Structure formats: C-alpha cells, structure tokens
Amino acid sequence: MRDSINSLRHDRRVRQSLLLALPVLVILAWTVAWPNVSVIRGSFEHGLGYWKEFANSPSDREALFTSLWISVLSVFGSMLIGVPLALLMGRVDFPGRRLLAAVATLPAALPPLVGVVAFLFLYGESGFVTRIVQRIIGADDPPWTFNGISAIVFVHAYTMYVYVYLFVMAGLERVDSSLEEAAAGLGYSRWGRLRKVTLPLLTPALAGSMLLVFMSSLGSFSAPYVFGGGLRVLSTQIVTSKLNGAMGVAYVETTVLAVSAVAALLLLRYFERRRNYVAVGKGTRARTVVTSPLVRRLAPFLAGLVVLILVLPHLTVLLVALAKEGTWTDQLFPPVYTLDNFRKLAAEPQLWTPVKNSVLMAIIATAANVVVCFLAAYLVVMRKFPGRRILELLLAMPWAIPATAIAIGLASTFNRNDIASGRVLLIGTFWILPLAYFIRGVPLVASAVESSLRQLDASLEDAARGLGASWLRIMWRVILPAVRPGLAAGALLAAVTAVGEFVASVVLYTNRNRPISIEILAQIRALSMGTAAAYSVLLIGLVLIITAVARTLELRSAESGGVISSN
Amino acid sequence: MSETPRLALDRLARRYDTGGGVDDVSLEVAPGELLALVGASGSGKTTTLRLVAGYEKPDSGRLRLNGTSIEKLPAEKRGFGMVFQHYALFPHLSVVQNVAFGLEARGVKKAERLRQAEAALSGVGLADKAGRPVQALSGGEQQRVALARALVISPPVLLLDEPLSNLDPTLRRSTRDELRAMLRRQGVTALFVTHDQEDAFAVADRVAFLHNGRLLQVGAPESLYDAPASRAVADFIGHASLMPAEFDGTHATLMRANQSVTVRAVAPAGLKGAALAVLRPEALCLNRAGANAPEGWHGRVLTRRFLGGTSAYHVNLADGFELEVLSDDRTFNDGDAVVVSVARTPVPLVAG
Numbered sequence: 024m025r026d027s028i029n030s031l032r033h034d035r036r037v038r039q040s041l042l043l044a045l046p047v048l049v050i051l052a053w054t055v056a057w058p059n060v061s062v063i064r065g066s067f068e069h070g071l072g073y074w075k076e077f078a079n080s081p082s083d084r085e086a087l088f089t090s091l092w093i094s095v096l097s098v099f100g101s102m103l104i105g106v107p108l109a110l111l112m113g114r115v116d117f118p119g120r121r122l123l124a125a126v127a128t129l130p131a132a133l134p135p136l137v138g139v140v141a142f143l144f145l146y147g148e149s150g151f152v153t154r155i156v157q158r159i160i161g162a163d164d165p166p167w168t169f170n171g172i173s174a175i176v177f178v179h180a181y182t183m184y185v186y187v188y189l190f191v192m193a194g195l196e197r198v199d200s201s202l203e204e205a206a207a208g209l210g211y212s213r214w215g216r217l218r219k220v221t222l223p224l225l226t227p228a229l230a231g232s233m234l235l236v237f238m239s240s241l242g243s244f245s246a247p248y249v250f251g252g253g254l255r256v257l258s259t260q261i262v263t264s265k266l267n268g269a270m271g272v273a274y275v276e277t278t279v280l281a282v283s284a285v286a287a288l289l290l291l292r293y294f295e296r297r298r299n300y301v302a303v304g305k306g307t308r309a310r311t312v313v314t315s316p317l318v319r320r321l322a323p324f325l326a327g328l329v330v331l332i333l334v335l336p337h338l339t340v341l342l343v344a345l346a347k348e349g350t351w352t353d354q355l356f357p358p359v360y361t362l363d364n365f366r367k368l369a370a371e372p373q374l375w376t377p378v379k380n381s382v383l384m385a386i387i388a389t390a391a392n393v394v395v396c397f398l399a400a401y402l403v404v405m406r407k408f409p410g411r412r413i414l415e416l417l418l419a420m421p422w423a424i425p426a427t428a429i430a431i432g433l434a435s436t437f438n439r440n441d442i443a444s445g446r447v448l449l450i451g452t453f454w455i456l457p458l459a460y461f462i463r464g465v466p467l468v469a470s471a472v473e474s475s476l477r478q479l480d481a482s483l484e485d486a487a488r489g490l491g492a493s494w495l496r497i498m499w500r501v502i503l504p505a506v507r508p509g510l511a512a513g514a515l516l517a518a519v520t521a522v523g524e525f526v527a528s529v530v531l532y533t534n535r536n537r538p539i540s541i542e543i544l545a546q547i548r549a550l551s552m553g554t555a556a557a558y559s560v561l562l563i564g565l566v567l568i569i570t571a572v573a574r575t576l577e578l579r580s581a582e583s584g585g586v587i588s589s590n
Numbered sequence: 591m592s593e594t595p596r597l598a599l600d601r602l603a604r605r606y607d608t609g610g611g612v613d614d615v616s617l618e619v620a621p622g623e624l625l626a627l628v629g630a631s632g633s634g635k636t637t638t639l640r641l642v643a644g645y646e647k648p649d650s651g652r653l654r655l656n657g658t659s660i661e662k663l664p665a666e667k668r669g670f671g672m673v674f675q676h677y678a679l680f681p682h683l684s685v686v687q688n689v690a691f692g693l694e695a696r697g698v699k700k701a702e703r704l705r706q707a708e709a710a711l712s713g714v715g716l717a718d719k720a721g722r723p724v725q726a727l728s729g730g731e732q733q734r735v736a737l738a739r740a741l742v743i744s745p746p747v748l749l750l751d752e753p754l755s756n757l758d759p760t761l762r763r764s765t766r767d768e769l770r771a772m773l774r775r776q777g778v779t780a781l782f783v784t785h786d787q788e789d790a791f792a793v794a795d796r797v798a799f800l801h802n803g804r805l806l807q808v809g810a811p812e813s814l815y816d817a818p819a820s821r822a823v824a825d826f827i828g829h830a831s832l833m834p835a836e837f838d839g840t841h842a843t844l845m846r847a848n849q850s851v852t853v854r855a856v857a858p859a860g861l862k863g864a865a866l867a868v869l870r871p872e873a874l875c876l877n878r879a880g881a882n883a884p885e886g887w888h889g890r891v892l893t894r895r896f897l898g899g900t901s902a903y904h905v906n907l908a909d910g911f912e913l914e915v916l917s918d919d920r921t922f923n924d925g926d927a928v929v930v931s932v933a934r935t936p937v938p939l940v941a942g
Binding site: 035480487488490491500501504505 | 645676681
C-alpha cells in the first residue's frame with residue numbers, strides 16, 4: 024500500500040489526471056449526485072416519519088405494486104415482439120426484409136409525449152384504428168377503451184420492444200456462426216440449434232434487455248400520465264405528492280423509485296460484463312433464404328403490414344396535423360387537408376416561443392455536455408487515477424435514475440441560495456431546465472465518446488508523447504479527431520432528447536422556459552389536437568433528421584453505443 | 591566498454607502492487623548497438639522498455655543518456671522514437687502525416703517536415719504510399735510506417751516493442767533481416783523487446799535475458815547459447831536436455847542408465863560439484879547399439895520428427911531419462927535400440 028502511494032506521488036501523469044478530473048468530478052457530483060443526496064436526506068427529515076407515512080398509505084402501496092406489475096408485463100410484452108422479430112431479421116432472408124429492417128427501431132424514436140399522443144389518436148376511443156375496427160364489426164360503441172394497465176403495457180411493449188430487438192440482434196451478430204454449424208453437423212435440427220445453442224448464447228443479451236425494459240417501464244411517466252385514468256404508479260404519484268405540497272412523501276417515493284432503478288442498472292452492468300464470453304466469429308453470417316414459393320409471395324405483404332403498424336404512430340400524428348381543426352370527427356380520413364396548423368405555429372409568437380425555448384435550452388445543455396463529457400470520458404478510458412470508478416458511476420447514474428426522480432432532486436436542491444450546502448436558486452428561473460437536460464444528456468454523450476475511445480489503440484497517446492507532442496497537442500491532434508464522430512453522434516442524441524424532453528420539464532418548467540412538450544400537453548388539454556399534432560410533427564422531424572445524421576456519424580466511427588432514450 | 595555508453599540503465603526498479611515489474615536492472619547500450627531484451631511474458635522486458643521511454647517512472651535507479659540523467663524527464667522530452675507492438679498509427683492521419691507528426695511537434699515548417707517525412711518513407715521503401723490512409727496498408731507496410739515515424743525524429747535510441755510479433759511467419763523472417771539491414775545502414779542505436787529468441791538472434795548484436803523481473807545474462811547470442819549463466823537461461827534459449835552432472839573444475843561426469851560418461855565442460859564462475867549439463871540436441875550423437883557403438887548411454891528411440899535436413903529423435907534412456915537428439919541419419923525407427931554419445935565439447939553447465 025505504501026508502495027502505491029509512493030508511486031502515485033511521484034507520477035506526474037497521475038497528478039495531471041487528478042488536476043483534470045477534479046473540476047469534472049465536482050461538476051458531476053454537484054449536479055448528478057448531490058440532488059439525490061438531498062432527496063434521500065429530505066425523506067429522513069422527520070426521522071422515519073415520511074417512510075412510515077409511505078408504508079401506511081394504501082395509495083402509495085398501490086402505486087408501488089402497480090409500477091412493478093406494469094414493468095413485469097411490459098418486459099413480457101417487449102420480449103414477445105422483440106425476440107421473434109430479431110431472430111427473423113437476424114437469421115432469415117425474405118422479400119421485404121430490408122424495408123422492415125429500416126423501420127424496426129422507429130417506435131423508439133418517438134419523443135416521449137408525442138408517442139403517447141400518437142397512441143391516443145390511433146387506439147383511443149375515437150382513435151383511427153378503433154374506428155376502423157368498430158366499422159368492420161359494425162358496433163355502435165368503440166370495441167375497447169384505451170386506458171388502465173393494459174393500455175400502458177401496450178404502449179410500453181410497442182415502444183420498448185426495440186431494446187430487446189437491438190440487444191438480441193447485437194447478440195446474434197456476436198454468436199460465432201460456426202457454433203451453429205457445428206451443432207448442425209452433430210445432427211441438430213433448426214429448432215434444436217435455436218434451443219440448445221443460439222438461445223443459451225443469447226441469455227446475457229436477453230437478460231440485459233429485459234432489465235433495460237424493466238428499468239424504463241418503472242421510470243415511465245408519459246403513458247401512465249395520459250392513459251392511467253385513476254391508476255396510481257410511482258412516477259405519477261411523485262408528481263401528485265409534489266403538487267399537493269407533500270414534499271416529504273414525494274422524497275420517499277422518489278428514493279424508492281431511484282433505488283429500484285439503480286439496482287436494475289447494477290444488474291444490467293453485471294450481465295453486460297458477462298456478455299463478453301460469446302466468441303466473435305469470423306466472416307459474415309449467412310441468413311437462411313426462404314425458398315417456399317407461397318411464403319415468398321406472402322412475405323412482402325406480411326412485412327408490409329408490420330411496417331405499417333410500426334409507422335402508424337408517425338403517420339397518424341402527421342394526418343392529425345394536416346387535418347383542418349375541428350373537421351375530422353367520425354370519418355375514416357380527414358375531410359379537409361390544410362397547412363393551417365403549421366402556419367399558426369410560425370405566425371403566433373405565443374406558439375412559436377416554446378419552439379425557440381426548447382431549441383435554445385437544448386443547445387445550451389448539449390454544449391455543456393460536449394465539454395464535460397468529452398473530458399470525463401477521456402479520463403475514464405485513457406487515464407488511471409484514484410476516483411476513476413466514481414467518475415464512471417457518476418456518468419452512468421442519470422441513465423438509471425428516472426427523469427421524475429432527477430427533477431424532484433433538482434427541485435429539492437436548487438430551491439434557495441445557500442452556497443455552503445451547495446444550493447443555488449435556479450427553480451423558477453430559465454436555467455433549471457437546461458440543467459435538467461444537461462444531466463439527462465450526460466450518459467448519452469459520455470457513452471458515445473467512451474465507445475469511440477475504447478476503439479482507439481491504447482498506445483496512440485504514448486506514441487504521440489514519444490514523438491515529443493505536448494498534452495494539448497495530443498488532445499487537439501490525436502484524441503479529438505479520433506473521437507469526433509462519436510462525440511458528434513452523442514451530442515446530437517442528447518440534443519434530440521433535450522428538444523423533446525417532457526418528464527423532467529413537467530415538474531420544473533416555468534413561464535420563462537416553457538418547452539414544446541409542455542405546450543403540446545396544454546394544446547391537448549384545450550382540445551386543439553391539430554396544433555398539438557403540428558408541434559409533434561415538428562419534433563418528430565427534428566428527431567428523424569438528427570438521428571439520421573447521428574447514425575451516419577456513428578457508422579463512420581464503427582460500432583455504435585446505440586443508446587436511445589425513452590420514457 | 592571504452593566509450594561512453596549511449597544509454598545506461600543503473601539498478602532500475604519498478605514494482606507493481608499486483609506483482610510483476612523489474613528489479614535492479616543494469617544495462618549499457620553502446621552507440622550503434624542493437625540490443626534485444628528477451629524473456630517470457632511477465633519477465634519485465636516491456637516494463638524495462640517503458641521505463642526507458644518514460645511511460646513509467648522507476649521506483650528507484652537511474653537512467654542516463656550520453657552520460658546525462660534523464661529519469662526525471664517526461665516521455666515527450668526524451669525524444670526516443672518508439673515502434674509499438676500494434677504500431678499505434680494515428681487512424682485519422684495519412685501515411686505521410688503520421689510520419690511527419692513528431693516533426694510537427696518540434697515546430698518544423700510544413701514543407702520541410704513533408705520533405706523529411708517523404709525521405710523517411712523512401713528509406714523504408716514506401717515512398718509511393720505517402721498519401722494513403724494508414725488503414726489501406728498491409729501489416730508489414732504499417733510496421734514500416736511506424737518505423738519511419740520513429741526514425742524521422744532522429745532518436746538517440748530507437749525503442750521497439752515486439753516489432754515483429756504481428757506479422758505472419760514468412761513475412762516475419764524477411765522483415766527481420768530487412769530490419770537489421772535498415773537499422774545498420776542508418777547507424778541507429780536500438781533497444782528492442784521480443785519474446786522470440788530467433789528474432790533476437792537475427793536482429794541483435796547483443797541479447798539481454800530477463801526472468802521474473804531480473805536481468806540474468808547479457809551477451810552475444812552465441813554466448814547465451816553456448817554458456818548460459820543459469821538454468822532459466824538454458825531453459826529459455828534454445829532446446830536442451832538438462833542432465834545432472836558432477837563437475838571437478840574441468841570435466842563433468844554424467845551418470846545415467848548405469849553408464850558414466852566424463853566430458854570436458856565449462857561452467858559459470860564458482861560452480862563446482864553437483865550441476866546440470868546443458869545437452870543441446872545437435873551436440874549429441876545417435877548410434878546403433880552394438881559392439882562398435884562409442885561410449886554413451888543406452889536407450890530406445892521413442893519418436894522421430896522429420897525436420898527436412900535433419901531429424902529430431904526423442905530417446906528414452908534405460909533408466910527413463912528422456913533426451914532429444916538431432917541427427918542427419920533418418921533411418922532410425924521408433925523402438926530401435928540406440929546409444930547416445932556426446933559429440934561436441936565442452937558441455938555447458940549450470941547450477942541445478
């Protein structure tokens with residue numbers, strides 16, 4: 024031990040790393056970790072009082088169990104869609120495959136509130152699909168009511184199957200195809216190979232994606248908020264408690280929610296480490312080509328149907344945005360098409376301000392993400408210093424902690440000026456939302472930069488030093504150019520998330536920084552569906568453009584980190 | 591050595607909490623000399639190289655370049671070019687930009703550094719690849735770019751970390767001959783690390799053998815082979831069967847299979863009495879058992895491995911001791927009764 028302290032003291036590199044890490048650690052500890060501490064501290068303000076209140080409240084117990092139950096159901100729903108789709112896409116070649124591949128991840132690209140709105144338009148009581156089914160079966164009443172647990176699980180499965188799909192696809196690519204060939208040579212049928220070889224090898228990927236879905240459902244806010252009806256779940260219960268002024272109980276609820284999510288994250292990390300045992304195969308993996316003429320003829324139609332179902336939410340929002348406000352009542356398609364809803368957005372300053380706000384706040388948050396996360400990722404990957412593990416944890420934390428919990432943490436920390444306890448008054452100011460967006464962007468940017476850095480030959484920096492380059496020159500000429508695609512991709516993803524952010528915004532927004540998502544909600548409440556949809560189309564457009572750019576960049580930087588945010 | 595050594599390592603030590611590292615390594619490299627650091631993985635050879643380069647700080651000991659202490663200097667101030675095992679070429683820079691990188695750090699004007707970089711590339715036979723991205727090059731070409739990049743800054747000592755280990759066997763043989771010729775031509779002083787004794791023998795003037803973080807022997811390749819200083823050296827360098835022996839100062843008596851053979855022997859200073867004889871396969875001779883057989887140990891052929899010009903025989907002596915013998919005669923078969931004699935003396939001895 025003395026040995027290591029001794030060598031630390033002597034090593035300039037470690038000293039320099041610490042000097043660099045210190046400001047990064049302070050910023051992240053203050054914005055990411057400290058709010059959680061004050062939430063937990065707040066929950067114990069009256070000893071165990073708030074916790075007892077929580078434990079004895081029937082509505083809180085109901086909320087906790089409903090949250091867990093919804094999460095379990097969402098995991099099963101997502102697996103049901105994600106696993107077969109991934110096996111089909113990964114292992115079989117059929118007509119229509121490429122089209123399906125292009126849209127398979129689309130549902131995850133819906134901005135959180137917009138997605139939910141789209142489902143309302145589609146499957147709600149007067150929804151598009153509901154009306155078609157009603158007409159087909161000739162019923163007087165809608166065939167279903169779209170609310171409660173089933174609606175929430177439906178929305179979750181529809182959007183979160185993408186995690187399962189992506190994990191299993193990635194897992195399939197890692198499975199050495201010669202293992203399956205070996206099993207075939209030993210006499211295993213296609214089904215036997217799947218059961219005995221492929222699926223066991225995919226276990227870590229499956230477990231990882233299941234946890235991810237579980238975590239996301241647990242923190243999900245928009246779907247329960249819109250479709251919950253009288254249903255209580257933890258994330259919405261937190262906001263209710265806060266609105267009722269019961270901050271103590273809100274802190275307890277937040278703590279419970281955050282701790283469950285972090286536990287899931289730790290499990291997920293464990294499985295990700297185990298994922299490495301899957302051997303990397305050589306060469307490309309051949310997909311089985313479907314030869315049956317009947318299947319070949321049917322396949323494009325089936326693929327087309329699935330594609331249609333996947334793009335329906337986007338199409339519906341577009342349709343509603345193009346319909347003349349108030350004219351689309353019980354017809355199958357809007358009777359009158361117009362661009363009025365978009366014109367209104369641009370023309371009325373009151374409606375345009377949220378767009379400006381969201382874009383400005385996203386730019387500010389992302390700029391801060393770029394600087395802090397680049398340095399942090401560099402330190403985590405390229406340097407060794409005491410505190411590296413803590414930095415790593417701080418970078419991942421906002422990913423696990425549900426946005427509602429982040430928002431409550433900020434609300435409890437930045438509510439007054441008290442520098443001694445790390446408090447600055449930001450609540451009620453413009454800056455609280457950029458701060459929230461910054462925190463939510465940290466894991467996105469950091470993981471993108473980290474994965475770029477990990478692809479670098481570890482001796483590049485040594486090589487540059489050996490050639491006489493100073494630290495600044497190395498950063499500027501070697502590290503930055505090498506990670507630029509990853510950095511740009513991560514920053515764009517963070518910007519997308521920030522522009523459409525809803526969950527933290529709904530807790531923290533003020534009149535001065537009203538973002539798009541809040542305005543969408545207000546328009547829905549005022550039953551101006553056209554305006555709400557026009558905002559949504561604007562958001563979806565932004566998201567699609569930015570994701571497309573980000574994906575090209577990520578492709579250029581080889582393997583992607585592939586983190587998509589939802590809620 | 592009469593002249594000032596170019597590079598001197600003086601009782602250099604670096605230990606890791608997790609184990610490994612080096613202890614008490616002292617070594618001198620003369621100007622223009624090519625010196626190989628050899629040893630098994632974990633022996634400390636790469637640590638030694640990184641200490642010299644300045645990527646690691648020694649716990650104790652000194653490091654002198656042309657007589658001046660440099661252990662306090664950071665890597666970027668030492669100016670050693672280094673060729674990395676995986677080359678560490680900058681992936682976003684072209685071939686010529688990679689080579690010019692060190693000159694850029696030295697503030698050399700653009701036109702001049704491009705001229706020098708191109709000259710360095712011609713030196714390694716890659717003048718026509720200057721504008722290419724580095725990924726477009728083959729492994730052997732990348733290795734030469736890394737070499738040119740390190741040489742262009744005129745390092746006082748060139749450091750190479752396993753420079754040949756990433757090449758396939760055929761390319762490796764031709765590359766190492768080329769490497770030696772190139773370094774000789776340019777009069778470079780070089781320290782290079784390898785776990786492969788053939789590479790070391792082919793390229794280096796002298797070989798330093800490291801084992802468990804300690805320097806066990808330094809010398810010409812022949813001296814390590816013919817007069818290993820210890821059992822670890824004899825085990826690692828070349829093949830050998832180690833047979834217990836009694837040494838009286840000039841001769842060793844080897845007692846096996848009821849047959850005592852006395853041969854002329856050499857041993858490290860101070861060794862007397864019980865020792866181990868280092869029997870190289872080519873220093874032994876295989877004879878058919880019978881009246882005409884010379885003095886030797888009786889045994890049977892276990893296996894024969896055909897090597898082309900020669901054959902390697904595994905012989906099981908009557909008392910179970912196994913020997914490997916190299917012979918031009920390929921007519922022995924498995925199970926043949928044979929007598930193994932010593933064909934070349936003096937036999938090297940090491941402490942048991």
